[in-house]
Amino acid sequence: MAFNFSVTFPSKPYVRLFIEQNYGNPVRFYRDKAIMSLIRLMLQKKDTSLQYRPVNKDIYSDTVTFYLNETDYNHYGDFLSNQAIMDINRHFEQKVRMLMRSWCSAQYFYGMPAIDTVKYFQERFGYPEHIWKAESMYKDCQRNNIFSQEKNLLMEQKITEIILSQLSRNRTITQQAKRIYEDH
Numbered sequence: 022m023a024f025n026f027s028v029t030f031p032s033k034p035y036v037r038l039f040i041e042q043n044y045g046n047p048v049r050f051y052r053d054k055a056i057m058s059l060i061r062l063m064l065q066k067k068d069t070s071l072q073y074r075p076v077n078k079d080i081y082s083d084t085v086t087f088y089l090n091e092t093d094y095n096h097y098g099d100f101l102s103n104q105a106i107m108d109i110n111r112h113f114e115q116k117v118r119m120l121m122r123s124w125c126s127a128q129y130f131y132g133m134p135a136i137d138t139v140k141y142f143q144e145r146f147g148y149p150e151h152i153w154k155a156e157s158m159y160k161d162c163q164r165n166n167i168f169s170q171e172k173n174l175l176m177e178q179k180i181t182e183i184i185l186s187q188l189s190r191n192r193t194i195t196q197q198a199k200r201i202y203e204d205h
Contacts, residue, residue, distance in 0.1 A: 026094040028064070030106045031081035032113075035153035039117040040085050042147070048087040059112065060087070063105035066098035076103050081110065120146070121158055126167045130176045135159070135168045 032040070044050055050057045089099060101109070121142055128138040139158045143149065162168060182203070189199045 025091055026089040026099050027086050028089060028099050028101060029084050029086045030101050030109065031076055031078065032083050032085045032106075032110050033081060034083045034151075035117060035148055036110055036113045037083040037085050038148060038152055039120075040113055044087075048085055050087050051090075060109070061093065061097050063101055063108065064089075064093070064097035065100050065102065065105075067100045074103050074107070076106055081106070118161060122162060122165055122167050125158070125162050126176065129168055130173050135162070138162075 040048055044052060044056075050060050089097075121139075124142050124146070125135075125138040128141060129135055133141065136155070136159060139155045139162065142158065143153070143155060185194070185199045185202055188194045189196055194202070
């Protein structure tokens with residue numbers, strides 16, 4: 022199936038990088054049926070009825086180009102309203118932030134200092150300072166209590182449950198011992 026038609030929309034730099042890391046460059050959303058269904062819902066033929074909310078080019082400074090096949094182009098169109106652009110960006114921003122928070126939380130739990138977890142995330146996942154500032158990520162983690170002690174206790178309990186379940190499944194410990202260990 023040929024991909025003849027391109028659609029370009031503005032995005033935040035770190036969102037663009039996340040999309041390219043997950044869907045390639047050039048971007049092919051067809052690899053993920055759920056995302057492609059979402060994109061199809063947002064595509065339309067040229068219409069200005071949802072253009073009431075302008076896209077801030079200072080915030081959405083990069084662009085993402087993805088490709089459509091002829092069938093989708095003819096059926097859905099190749100235009101994204103400003104609202105659709107912001108919705109797509111919000112969707113992928115939530116995903117990349119969840120990745121960052123999960124990574125930083127796990128590293129912090131294993132004893133890494135909070136700011137170092139953010140810098141390690143930048144290095145490990147390829148988000149340099151000019152794409153996504155470490156200070157911005159750190160503040161996001163603080164707002165979402167990623168570095169709180171309650172999260173550490175919760176994570177420790179989950180890891181313990183996983184280990185005990187695996188040991189029980191491998192018959193290293195019995196179910197009775199597993200229950201005793203879980204209660205302590």
